[in-house]
Amino acid sequence: MTLILNNDDIASVLTMEETIGALRSAYEELARTEAVCRPRIDIRIPTSDPAKMYQWGTMEGGSASGYFAIRMKSDVVYEQEYGGTRTQEKYCLRPGLFCGLILLMSVDNGEPLAIINDGYLQHMRVGADSGIGAGYMAREDASVVAMIGSGGMARSHAESFAAVRDIKRIQVYSPTKANREAYAEEIRGKLGIEVVPVASAAEACKGAHIVAGCTDAVEPVIFGKDVEDGAHMTCVGGSIDGEAMERIDRSLRLGSAPAPVGIPEMRLHDENIAYEANAPDGTPASASQTRERAGRGHGVIAEDRVVFLEEVLQGAQARPGPTAVTYSERGNIQGAQFFSVAGRAYELAKAKGLGHELPTEWFLQDIRD
Numbered sequence: 584m585t586l587i588l589n590n591d592d593i594a595s596v597l598t599m600e601e602t603i604g605a606l607r608s609a610y611e612e613l614a615r616t617e618a619v620c621r622p623r624i625d626i627r628i629p630t631s632d633p634a635k636m637y638q639w640g641t642m643e644g645g646s647a648s649g650y651f652a653i654r655m656k657s658d659v660v661y662e663q664e665y666g667g668t669r670t671q672e673k674y675c676l677r678p679g680l681f682c683g684l685i686l687l688m689s690v691d692n693g694e695p696l697a698i699i700n701d702g703y704l705q706h707m708r709v710g711a712d713s714g715i716g717a718g719y720m721a722r723e724d725a726s727v728v729a730m731i732g733s734g735g736m737a738r739s740h741a742e743s744f745a746a747v748r749d750i751k752r753i754q755v756y757s758p759t760k761a762n763r764e765a766y767a768e769e770i771r772g773k774l775g776i777e778v779v780p781v782a783s784a785a786e787a788c789k790g791a792h793i794v795a796g797c798t799d800a801v802e803p804v805i806f807g808k809d810v811e812d813g814a815h816m817t818c819v820g821g822s823i824d825g826e827a828m829e830r831i832d833r834s835l836r837l838g839s840a841p842a843p844v845g846i847p848e849m850r851l852h853d854e855n856i857a858y859e860a861n862a863p864d865g866t867p868a869s870a871s872q873t874r875e876r877a878g879r880g881h882g883v884i885a886e887d888r889v890v891f892l893e894e895v896l897q898g899a900q901a902r903p904g905p906t907a908v909t910y911s912e913r914g915n916i917q918g919a920q921f922f923s924v925a926g927r928a929y930e931l932a933k934a935k936g937l938g939h940e941l942p943t944e945w946f947l948q949d950i951r952d
Contacts, residue, residue, distance in 0.1 A: 584940040585695050586929065590703040592938050596931035597704065599742040602711040602924055609923035610715075612646050613838055613916060614893040620644025620918030622840045622880075623855040627868035635661040636868040638673075640855075644918025649690050650926035654701055654917070657682040662801060668758060670799045685925045695946045697929045697938070701921075704928060706739040708920045709913075712837060713817045714743025716911025717793055719892075719901040720835050721815035725792035726751040731784050731804050732797035733757035733766035736819055740795050741770050741778075748793070752777040756787040757798070785809045796821045803827075815909045823910075832907040833900075834885035837892045838916040854880035854915050884912050 612618035623642040630637050638660045645651030658673040658681070675682035683701035688694065717725070725748045730737050733755055744750050753770060755778060757763045763780040771778040781787050788794055788809035796804045796818035805818055807826025816823060816831075842850030857880070859868045883889050895901050902909055913920075932938055 585943045585946060586697040586933065586938040587941060588697055588699045588929070588932050588938040590700045592932050593699065593703045593928050595937065596935060597707055597924070597928045599707065599711060599714070599739070599746050601927055601931070602707045603714055603743065603746060605923040605927040606708065606711050606715060606920060608648075609644075609646065609919045610837060610892055610916070611896065612648060613919055614896055616841075617648070618644065618646035618919055618922075620840050620916050620922075622851060622853060622915035623917050625855055625857040627857055627859045629860065629862035629866060629868045630659060632661075633862075633866070635659050638868075642917040642921065644916070644920075644922045645688075645690055646919075646922060647690065650696075650922045650929075651688040651690050652685055652918070652922040652925045654683065654685045654921045654925075656701070665758065668798075668800045668804075669802055671801050672799070685921055687922070687925045687929055694943060697925070697932075699925055699928070702735075704921075704924055706735045708924045709736055709819050710739025710741075710743040711924075712743075712913045712920070713740050713795060713819065713911065714747045715837065716817055716835055717744055717815055718747035719895060720833070720909040720911050721748060721793050722813055722902070722905060723748075725815065727791045727793070728753045729784075729787040729789075729791035729794040730755040730766075730797065731757070731787060731795065732820060733759075733762045734797065734799070736797035737766060737795070738770065740797050740817075740819075741774060744793055744795070745774050745776070750774070750776055752779065754779050754781050754787040754789070754791060756781050756784050788814075793817075795819075796823070810908060812906045812908065815911070817911050828885060830908045831885040831888055831910045833903050833909050834883075834889045835892065835895070835901060835909070835911040836883055836889050836914045837912070838914045838919070839883075839891075840915050840918070852882035852915065854882075856880065880915075883914075884910060 626639040628637045638658045640656040643653035660673045685699040687697040767778040767780045794816045798820040800821035803824040804821030805823040807830045839852050
């Protein structure tokens with residue numbers, strides 16, 4: 584039988600510790616070339632509204648340990664000003680609804696094992712990445728987090744940092760006062776630590792050992808002037824400014840997708856690769872987006888100061904010293920995240936009898952393609 588698993592099913596079994604463990608295993612498999620993945624690929628098509636574009640995104644990967652997965656997203660994307668910051672918004676069908684699915688397959692026999700809503704798992708795998716990065720790069724005594732953002736990613740990041748360091752205090756900033764206050768109350772109750780809403784990103788960074796950007800902004804949200812010596816940075820929404828980039832002493836990249844077989848020059852470090860259609864008048868799909876959105880996905884952050892996780896696993900130094908400013912990023916190995924985390928979530932959900940069963944025969948046919 585093929586399982587249909589929704590976000591509630593996944594949330595009931597997938598812990599941050601399980602997520603971090605699954606990702607660590609996948610990254611070790613990538614380093615040993617026992618797993619493979621490709622960068623995220625986006626297809627962009629103009630809609631009838633010139634301010635919006637349709638974006639189809641996929642990322643995929645698999646491992647000799649048993650699972651293959653492809654994550655698929657169907658979004659209408661646009662940008663708007665919110666609280667003085669330019670943000671990227673998206674929806675499927677109508678605002679507030681989203682379509683993201685993970686198709687999990689067995690490597691051994693090709694069987695479709697599960698179709699999974701990606702929302703909760705998505706937040707967990709991104710948070711876990713930042714936790715893994717902080718585990719290697721943040722000070723051992725790191726206890727104060729500056730959280731820039733108060734949405735789902737900020738919630739999973741709080742859990743992940745608490746899983747790798749003895750976090751005692753989170754200073755949270757987001758433009759809407761009610762949102763940061765609600766976040767503070769929720770995380771305070773969930774983690775049993777001090778969570779303080781503050782009125783600016785600069786205030787959040789005061790005394791912070793870990794600085795996390797978790798927003799939907801399309802512009803810098805972490806500024807070098809605010810970051811204190813010895814801090815570790817990560818940014819999964821928005822970006823860091825030029826001064827913050829210059830202050831990085833060592834950057835950790837969790838990985839880059841391998842090149843296609845026999846074409847080594849096609850190993851790219853770009854976070855994503857995009858293809859676009861033009862509107863009938865010749866306008867490209869990304870014309871309404873910022874210059875950054877219209878260009879290539881970023882490559883290696885602080886390339887002249889970077890260390891790859893594969894090198895760290897082989898004994899290379901991660902954090903240079905107690906006063907060093909560090910940074911961590913995933914890279915373009917999203918596909919490896921989905922086969923590993925979705926595979927583990929599937930195992931846990933199946934063991935508890937969760938989900939809805941569909942006959943696997945519905946997905947099979949006797950006509951060879």
